[in-house]
Amino acid sequence: MDTNRLSPTLAKALNDQMTAEAHNAQIYLAYGAWADDQGYSGISNLLFRHQNEERTHMMKFLEYILKRGAKPVITEIASPGEDPVNVNDCFEKVYTYEVKNTESIYNIVNMALAEKDWITWNFLQWFIKEQTEEETLAMDLLSKVKIAGGANANADALYLVNRDMGKMQDSATLAQEVSVENP
Ligand code: OFO
Numbered sequence: 001m002d003t004n005r006l007s008p009t010l011a012k013a014l015n016d017q018m019t020a021e022a023h024n025a026q027i028y029l030a031y032g033a034w035a036d037d038q039g040y041s042g043i044s045n046l047l048f049r050h051q052n053e054e055r056t057h058m059m060k061f062l063e064y065i066l067k068r069g070a071k072p073v074i075t076e077i078a079s080p081g082e083d084p085v086n087v088n089d090c091f092e093k094v095y096t097y098e099v100k101n102t103e104s105i106y107n108i109v110n111m112a113l114a115e116k117d118w119i120t121w122n123f124l125q126w127f128i129k130e131q132t133e134e135e136t137l138a139m140d141l142l143s144k145v146k147i148a149g150g151a152n153a154n155a156d157a158l159y160l161v162n163r164d165m166g167k168m169q170d171s172a173t174l175a176q177e178v179s180v181e182n183p
Contacts, residue, residue: 003069007115011070013108014120018061020104022077025054027097030080031090040087040158042166046141050170057130064123087158088151095138102131129174136172141165 006014032047065072084090105127112121144164148157 005068006065006070006120007117010108010111010115010117010120011065011068013111014061014065015073017104017108018058018065018072019075019077020101021054021058021061023080024097024101025051025058026077027080028054028094031084031094034083035087035090040162042162042164043087043090046165046168046170053170057127060126064120068119086151087153087161088145091138091142091145095135095142098131098134098138102135105131132174133172136174137170140172 004011028047028051032044032051035041035047036044062072084093105124109121109124109128112118112124144161145153148161153161
């Protein structure tokens with residue numbers, strides 16, 4: 001008896017997203033290693049912490065595929081690509097990757113909607129909220145670098161950016177969570 005509750009199309013899209021999350025973890029890992037090598041241990045610490053979050057995202061997709069009766073296919077993970085050329089480039093790339101990831105999740109939501117697979121649609125809502133946080137965090141990090149001078153930031157400004165990022169949480173507060181008392 002076939003207990004697989006995912007269509008082949010959705011199973012493939014979810015599987016590809018699982019691999020994409022592993023790829024995202026590799027990117028944070030690679031950029032963290034680059035940052036530490038450049039002497040930015042605070043930035044590196046933040047990026048290393050965040051790569052764990054990406055691995056958690058990967059596990060959520062893996063578990064979901066299994067729980068719907070399909071079999072995840074574990075493949076090789078693409079290279080994270082070239083190192084950033086500077087701190088500004090690093091966070092522009094992080095922001096771009098997060099936006100791309102949101103678009104990728106939107107695409108699967110659209111597929112679930114088209115198939116009327118409401119269980120998958122419901123599962124993906126967690127990721128919609130998560131991507132709101134991910135984009136907000138990436139935008140906040142990029143703003144810090146831009147305020148410090150962007151690609152032209154001097155050593156003093158980067159010293160402060162590095163120090164601040166090392167102490168930052170690796171998740172953002174959403175607009176929905178803000179109140180008058182707690183702006
Ligand atoms: Fe998996 O959220 Fe960032 O990419």
